[in-house]
Amino acid sequence: MPDPRWDDPSLKAGTMVRAALWLVQEVGEGNTFTKEQLRLAFPGIAQADRRVRDLRDFGWVLDTNASDVTLSAEEQRFSKRGVDVWNADVRRAVKRDDGAISNKQRDAVFAAGGYQCAFCGIAGGEPYPDRPAETAVLLVSRRSIETARGGVEQLLVTECKRCRSGAATRTHSVSEVRAMLEDLDAEDLRRIKRWAVQGIRGTTPLDRAWTGFRALPASEQSGLLDQLG
Incomplete structure (x- = not known):
């Protein structure tokens, strides 16, 4: 109809x-x-x-x-x-549907995800690399996950609005994620294992350097890059 x-x-x-x-x-x-x-x-x-x-x-x-x-x-x-x-x-x-996400749940999911989008990794308020004028706004959404046994489970995840608008009906499967993990090099796989144990994504020296660099005034950023050649 x-x-x-x-x-x-x-x-x-x-x-x-x-x-x-x-x-x-x-x-x-x-x-x-x-x-x-x-x-x-x-x-x-x-x-x-x-x-x-x-x-x-x-x-x-x-x-x-x-x-x-x-x-x-x-x-x-x-x-x-x-x-x-x-x-x-x-x-x-x-x-x-009585599954409304409470503020307490939302805060817990944000913290567990390191205040970053679970899909593209962008942090709240960070500009998108391909669209610097657009900054990320984080949300908590439900996602359907296909388990290894063939069932489907609902999980709460942190995602940015852009990822949400592009994948609102997407179902992720264990087999799909396994294939992505198998494609990683040994160091990246070890890093993911550490994050899994900690229950939160850890930061790398590159992440920390980038965060610190972004916090500097534009004039200081330019001067620092010049000093580093």
């Missing part, structure tokens, strides 16, 4: 549902929209922007200039479509 039209006058749905359909049908994943466009689409509805934010509870990823400085204060990016909130059964099933 095709999705209902967001502007169908016979659609019996609230602003959040209609806004979700508007994002899919008028904006499109990966594209930006402005608050003014939202106001024009939903005239007379004072809380339309808040209803859009409510979509995050259903797995929708909407970026602002807090996570991507290339966006203006008036812009948002529709990065990832979540569950079909216009399907009442699906929406109720999500709301019945």
